[in-house]
Amino acid sequence: MICVIDSSAAVEIALRKSGAVDLINRIMAADKVIAPALFYAETGNVFRKYIQGDFLDKEQGIALYRTAIRIVDEYADIAALIEEAVHEAIRLNHSVYDLLYLILARRNGAKLLTCDKKLQALYSSFDLNY
Numbered sequence: 293m294i295c296v297i298d299s300s301a302a303v304e305i306a307l308r309k310s311g312a313v314d315l316i317n318r319i320m321a322a323d324k325v326i327a328p329a330l331f332y333a334e335t336g337n338v339f340r341k342y343i344q345g346d347f348l349d350k351e352q353g354i355a356l357y358r359t360a361i362r363i364v365d366e367y368a369d370i371a372a373l374i375e376e377a378v379h380e381a382i383r384l385n386h387s388v389y390d391l392l393y394l395i396l397a398r399r400n401g402a403k404l405l406t407c408d409k410k411l412q413a414l415y416s417s418f419d420l421n422y
Contacts, residue, residue: 294402295322298393299334301405302327302360315405319363326400328392329367335360368396386414 295318305312305319319325336357343353370392377391384391390411397404397415404415 293322294324294326294400295319295405296393296397296400296402297325297327297331297363297405298390298408298411299331299338299360300407300411302331302335302363303338303356304407305363306356306360311407315407318403318405322403324365325363325405326366326368326396326402327364328373328396329370330389330392331364331367332361334389373399384414386410390414 301315305315339353339357342348343350348356373392373395377388377395380395381388381391393404394415396402406412
């Protein structure tokens with residue numbers, strides 16, 4: 293089984309929040325964890341906000357960022373996903389950022405790991421066959 297992970301799930305794991313154990317178990321059961329290369333920037337931005345909000349000091353934030361990005365085994369080039377993601381984002385009236393994860397999941401027959409409720413709902417209704 294392949295899993296696509298988004299930054300919300302990776303941050304949940306790195307910060308050891310309430311959903312971390314379930315996510316870790318799902319990752320441990322996966323053959324591979326993948327994400328679009330956008331994941332680097334999205335995850336970095338989350339930790340920037342934690343640092344600037346004084347929830348973490350800079351060293352902690354950087355260390356947790358490194359933990360989060362190491363969860364992913366393979367990063368997909370955005371250029372290979374973007375056109376399809378834009379088309380689906382328009383059709384579904386949803387962000388292109390999120391559709392990158394869904395398109396990657398669809399192309400790889402993968403399960404999506406996310407803590408984003410809107411993205412979970414979209415994934416549940418998304419046509420994973422094409």
